Amino acid sequence: MTAQDKDFATLVLPLGVTCPLADLEALLQGALARNEADTCHAEPQQAQTVKVHGADVSVTLRLSDGADERHIRLEIAALDLPRETCQARLAGIVHALAAQLPVTHVIWLDTEVRLPADRFIEALSQELGEPAPVVTPIALRRIRPARRADRARPDAASYTAKLNELLPAVDKARAVSTANADARPDSPTKGHERVLRGALVHVADRAELTEMRSEAGIVPVEARLSTWAVSMTVATVSLPVAAPVMIYNLARGEDMRVASLAMGLAGLFLALDSSGAMASVLSSL
Structure with a gap:
């Protein structure tokens, strides 16, 4: 170098x-x-x-x-x-x-x-070759409170006697507390919980179920099948009249009133055609 x-x-x-x-x-x-x-x-x-x-x-x-x-x-x-x-x-x-x-x-x-x-x-x-600094871990010492010299440690017999004196009083206080709890009227919160629980676990009958379905707009399966049966009947009489009814059933749901009106209209056209009135009306036009 x-x-x-x-x-x-x-x-x-x-x-x-x-x-x-x-x-x-x-x-x-x-x-x-x-x-x-x-x-x-x-x-x-x-x-x-x-x-x-x-x-x-x-x-x-x-x-x-x-x-x-x-x-x-x-x-x-x-x-x-x-x-x-x-x-x-x-x-x-x-x-x-x-x-x-x-x-x-x-x-x-x-x-x-x-x-x-x-x-x-x-x-x-x-x-x-020089020693690196070593960090000595510090051991934590558990500190216990000093025992007073004038306080003697009780033995097992004295503990048992003291418990025998306390247990009857504890049982009596527990019995009084239970009796007061049974005699005390329910609070408004408990009454509300009881009513809510009864409404949730109530078993509804058939009439109540039908009423709830009608309020929710749910059409029974029997009514839907009846609507489709009327629509098919209208289709056998007059297909131009039955086609809008079927489209309405698919788009908006089955409605017996619309199917009944369609059947009446198809019957009117059939009666006019059979009596010859339809031909005279068309000829006049």
Whole structure:
């Protein structure tokens, strides 16, 4: 890897976090010394920038503010080191800083993917051999009220005696309540329910059924068959008169009055034809 090649990572912090450059320089020197196992020195601080040099790598830290967050950008440059080794040292430095600062996300290299800081620290802790933070579950303890020392716990015999005293009184109160319920007149709601239930379960006779059907406009089967019989009779006498009646029966339902009127009209025409009056009327026209 040449001196011009650089790898970088970005730490994302909340905007309200204060990060003095002196503290960041101390954290960066400690992280670089831990990863290199060698001494390192820092350059004089510039505006929002800290540079730390080790034996064979140089790390630059730049602090910047975004719209609603703060960024710490780490750039590492090395001379005559493989790129994998340089990235491994950058990962160790990012792990050390993320463990000390309230970092929310880590942007690794140029992926532009925000990794959760806790997941990043946990994964690197396993790789670096450092123990990850373990959350110890809290066992809930059941709290029982303290028993008064002066109150003795009754035994089974005293419980039995107390029940024997209470049961007769309970039975007497229950009997009085039942008697009062039987003597009390029904409320209006109960009376309405009784009338409604009687109307629902009432068995209607034939006359009531016929009346309800006539009110609903339901024609009995016998009446419908009689209407069709009269219509067919009219058709045997005069088909032009019976055709409208049959169409009316199909469209509006069977009506005995219409069929009777059609039969009377057909009989009139038949009587006129048989008496010769129809021929005289037609000849006069």
